[in-house]
Amino acid sequence: MAPSPSACVLIIGDEILSGRTQDANLKYLGTRLAALGIALGEARVIPDIPEMIVTALNQCRARYTYVFTTGGIGPTHDDITTDCIAEAFGCRVVRHPEAEARLRAYYGGRTNEVRLRMANVPDHADVELIDNHVSVAPGYRIENVFVLAGVPDVARAMFEAVAPTLTGGDPVFSQSVDAHVREGEIAERLAQIQNEHRSVTIGSYPFMRNDKLGTSIVARSTDKAEIARVLAKVSDVMRTLGGEPIMGPAP
Amino acid sequence: MAPSPSACVLIIGDEILSGRTQDANLKYLGTRLAALGIALGEARVIPDIPEMIVTALNQCRARYTYVFTTGGIGPTHDDITTDCIAEAFGCRVVRHPEAEARLRAYYGGRTNEVRLRMANVPDHADVELIDNHVSVAPGYRIENVFVLAGVPDVARAMFEAVAPTLTGGDPVFSQSVDAHVREGEIAERLAQIQNEHRSVTIGSYPFMRNDKLGTSIVARSTDKAEIARVLAKVSDVMRTLGGEPIMGPAP
Incomplete structure (x- = not known):
C-alpha cells in the first residue's frame, strides 16, 4: 500500500507506446494531484490489449487510493x-440512461449506434458520470477508478470536474534554485543538507543552457519554511562554488 | 510473455510523477524500437523508491526481451x-575500471569521489558499458537490461550506441490519413475494414484543427502493401462522408 492518499495513472493506448503521440496528460495530472496533496505513486503506459488493461487496473486499484485512466473511451x-474495466470489476457493460440522453441531445439526428457506445459503463452499483463540457460524452467513476478521455483538453476538463470530490492530504509544495555549478561539485554538500532536513525531498537535475552545464535543485515538502531553509543552504553552497543561484517562483 | 522481440521502458524519477518535468524519452524510444521491429509492450514511470524500482525491474526483465531504464545514474x-539494479540482480555494486578511467580522463584534477560514483555498476559477469559521447559517464547493459541516463540527449546517444546490438523483428511501418470527418461517422465502416485486414492495426484518433473536428486514422503493420490497401479503403469512406483525405508520409 502506498502512502495515503495516493494515486496511479494508467495511460491506455498503442499510439503512446509506438511513439506516434506524445503523452500530454501525465504532467498535468501529476501537477494537479501534488497540489491536492495526493501522491502520484506510479504511472503505466499500456497497449490496447485487454488482458494488460485488466491486470494493470486490478493491481493498481488495490494498491492506490485513486486510479485515473486516460484513453480508449471513444466510439471506434x-x-x-x-469493456476492460467491466471485466476487471467482474460485471457486464450497460448503457447509462443519463449518458445516452446527453449524447442524443447533442447529436440529434446524427445519433447512431457507435456514438451511443460512448454511453456504455460497467453495470456496477457504484458508478457515477464525470461531466465533459468540451465534447459532451462523459467519463465515469467506478469505485476508486476515474475513467477519463485521452484527448488532453477533455481529460483536463474531466479531471477538474472530479477534483473537488477527491480527499487530499497536505499539499506538497516545491521550489527550485538553479546555478551554473556541476552536479559533481555540489553532490557531497547536497547529501549533507538532505540528511539535515528529512521532511524535504531534494532532487538534483543537470541542465545545459547557452552551452553551459548547470544544476537545478528542487526541494519538495509540505512545509514551506523547511523548503526555504533548504534552498538558502543550497544557495550558499552554490555561491561558494562560484555560481549565481537563481531562485524559482515561491511555492 | 509478450510477443518477441519485445521491450519495456522504466522511467525512473520523482520529477516526472510530480509533474515538474515532461518526459521526453518515451516517444523517442517507442519510435526507434518500432523501427527496429521491437514491440514496446509497456512503459512505467516509477518514483525514486528502491522497493518500487527493484520490483518493477524484476517483473519486467522476466516478461520482456529488453528493458530500458532512464534516469537516476548521476552523481547525487x-x-x-x-544500487537498485544491483539489488534486483542480487549482487553488490563495484567500480568499473574502464568507466573509472574514462571519468578520470575527462575530469582530470576535478575528479572526486561523488563523480566516481558514476563508474559504479552491479558486480555481475554479464555487464557491458554503454558509450556516452555527450557527457562521458557511461550507461551499462546487465543481461537484458539497458541502463540509460535520464537527460534526453544522453539517453538518445546511449540508445543509439546499443541499437545495432539489439535483435529486431520485422520493422513495423505506419501511415496515417486525416480528414474532417467525425469518429462517430466513420467508426462502423472502420471496424469492417479492420475485420477485413487482420494483419494491420487500425487506430482512430480525433483531432481539432482550425476549430473543426476531424479524425486521424493510423494503420500499422509489417506489410506496407496492406497498409496501402487499408488506407485506400479508409480514404474512400472519408470521401463518401464529405471529407478530403490527407495522406501522411509514406512508410
Whole structure:
C-alpha cells in the first residue's frame, strides 16, 4: 500500500507506446494531484490489449487510493477501455440512461449506434458520470477508478470536474534554485543538507543552457519554511562554488 | 510473455510523477524500437523508491526481451538506480575500471569521489558499458537490461550506441490519413475494414484543427502493401462522408 492518499495513472493506448503521440496528460495530472496533496505513486503506459488493461487496473486499484485512466473511451473499434474495466470489476457493460440522453441531445439526428457506445459503463452499483463540457460524452467513476478521455483538453476538463470530490492530504509544495555549478561539485554538500532536513525531498537535475552545464535543485515538502531553509543552504553552497543561484517562483 | 522481440521502458524519477518535468524519452524510444521491429509492450514511470524500482525491474526483465531504464545514474544522493539494479540482480555494486578511467580522463584534477560514483555498476559477469559521447559517464547493459541516463540527449546517444546490438523483428511501418470527418461517422465502416485486414492495426484518433473536428486514422503493420490497401479503403469512406483525405508520409 502506498502512502495515503495516493494515486496511479494508467495511460491506455498503442499510439503512446509506438511513439506516434506524445503523452500530454501525465504532467498535468501529476501537477494537479501534488497540489491536492495526493501522491502520484506510479504511472503505466499500456497497449490496447485487454488482458494488460485488466491486470494493470486490478493491481493498481488495490494498491492506490485513486486510479485515473486516460484513453480508449471513444466510439471506434479500438476504444476498449470500458469493456476492460467491466471485466476487471467482474460485471457486464450497460448503457447509462443519463449518458445516452446527453449524447442524443447533442447529436440529434446524427445519433447512431457507435456514438451511443460512448454511453456504455460497467453495470456496477457504484458508478457515477464525470461531466465533459468540451465534447459532451462523459467519463465515469467506478469505485476508486476515474475513467477519463485521452484527448488532453477533455481529460483536463474531466479531471477538474472530479477534483473537488477527491480527499487530499497536505499539499506538497516545491521550489527550485538553479546555478551554473556541476552536479559533481555540489553532490557531497547536497547529501549533507538532505540528511539535515528529512521532511524535504531534494532532487538534483543537470541542465545545459547557452552551452553551459548547470544544476537545478528542487526541494519538495509540505512545509514551506523547511523548503526555504533548504534552498538558502543550497544557495550558499552554490555561491561558494562560484555560481549565481537563481531562485524559482515561491511555492 | 509478450510477443518477441519485445521491450519495456522504466522511467525512473520523482520529477516526472510530480509533474515538474515532461518526459521526453518515451516517444523517442517507442519510435526507434518500432523501427527496429521491437514491440514496446509497456512503459512505467516509477518514483525514486528502491522497493518500487527493484520490483518493477524484476517483473519486467522476466516478461520482456529488453528493458530500458532512464534516469537516476548521476552523481547525487537521489541517483539510486544502480544500487537498485544491483539489488534486483542480487549482487553488490563495484567500480568499473574502464568507466573509472574514462571519468578520470575527462575530469582530470576535478575528479572526486561523488563523480566516481558514476563508474559504479552491479558486480555481475554479464555487464557491458554503454558509450556516452555527450557527457562521458557511461550507461551499462546487465543481461537484458539497458541502463540509460535520464537527460534526453544522453539517453538518445546511449540508445543509439546499443541499437545495432539489439535483435529486431520485422520493422513495423505506419501511415496515417486525416480528414474532417467525425469518429462517430466513420467508426462502423472502420471496424469492417479492420475485420477485413487482420494483419494491420487500425487506430482512430480525433483531432481539432482550425476549430473543426476531424479524425486521424493510423494503420500499422509489417506489410506496407496492406497498409496501402487499408488506407485506400479508409480514404474512400472519408470521401463518401464529405471529407478530403490527407495522406501522411509514406512508410
